[in-house]
Amino acid sequence: MLVTLGFRRAAVPRLARRDMCGAAARRTTASGLVAVAGGGASFHDYDAAITACVERRALKQGRQVHAHMVTARYRPPVYLATRLVIMYARCGALDDARNVLDGMPERNVVSWTAMISGYSQSSRHAEALELFTRMLRAGKSS
Numbered sequence: 001m002l003v004t005l006g007f008r009r010a011a012v013p014r015l016a017r018r019d020m021c022g023a024a025a026r027r028t029t030a031s032g033l034v035a036v037a038g039g040g041a042s043f044h045d046y047d048a049a050i051t052a053c054v055e056r057r058a059l060k061q062g063r064q065v066h067a068h069m070v071t072a073r074y075r076p077p078v079y080l081a082t083r084l085v086i087m088y089a090r091c092g093a094l095d096d097a098r099n100v101l102d103g104m105p106e107r108n109v110v111s112w113t114a115m116i117s118g119y120s121q122s123s124r125h126a127e128a129l130e131l132f133t134r135m136l137r138a139g140k141s142s
Contacts, residue, residue, distance in 0.1 A: 054090055062088070082110050085115055086114045112135040
């Protein structure tokens with residue numbers, strides 16, 4: 001079971017409704033957003049944790065969530081992998097975002113756009129254009 005912010009898994013939906021960036025999120029310790037007990041994290045657990053990291057631009061905790069996915073040998077579906085790209089891009093870790101994108105066996109237009117937007121918003125326009133061109137080529141080959 002994945003424990004988010006020190007609360008049990010069942011509490012996560014209530015916290016999400018109360019805005020995870022609110023008072024409960026402020027109680028996060030330096031040890032990170034996610035602690036693992038039993039290792040049975042699900043899609044929804046990862047989604048809630050990544051969403052909290054995106055909203056708070058919590059790079060360190062986001063890396064911990066991603067590391068847990070890798071350690072648990074969890075292969076995220078396109079949606080969660082795209083959320084990781086978004087999280088890294090919004091936190092300014094564009095190399096990490098690109099590594100996630102490049103490691104995705106399947107991408108959709110949202111995945112590509114997340115990375116292109118990250119480059120563009122960080123004034124890395126040449127890389128944004130190169131990736132846009134690569135996206136167009138990939139679309140023609142599929």
